Amino acid sequence: MRRLLTERYRERLAGVLSCYDRIIVTGTLPGACYADGMTAFLSARQVRVFDYPRFAEPLRDRVRERAAELAAGAAVTIEHIANSQIRKEDVIAKVLAVSLSRQYARRAESGTRSNLAGEVVGIISGPGEQV
Secondary structure, three states, X not given: OOOOHHHHOHHHOOOOOOOOOOOOOOOOOOOOOOHHXXXXXXXXXXXXXXXXXXXXXXXXXXXXXXXXXXXXXXXXXXXXOOOOOOOHHHHHHHHHHHHHHHHHHHHHHHOOOOOHHHHOOOOEEEOXXXX
């Protein structure tokens, strides 16, 4: 049975945001964590190193399609930021600020008095910085 990462590693998590910008998975892929290992992996599948982008394309497309499905189901927009001059962390901080302010407004309208800021465990804007 497949379980979510948040379920599998619940005891190691300090908190969870409902939207992921990126996921950092630490560990080692022994056969592919160095150039010769990756070359051997591809060679075993009769794939030349320079053909790797074409080899990886079907998986890339499946990941993109599934992300689009999940986003559509949650009424969320995916924004691709290809400009290296824009800090993605800054864009995320602005989106979260707008989202939180909307949630505060909805709760104020409904008379709910819960502490929304307490629900956000940590929003990382950069190395060692918290928003």
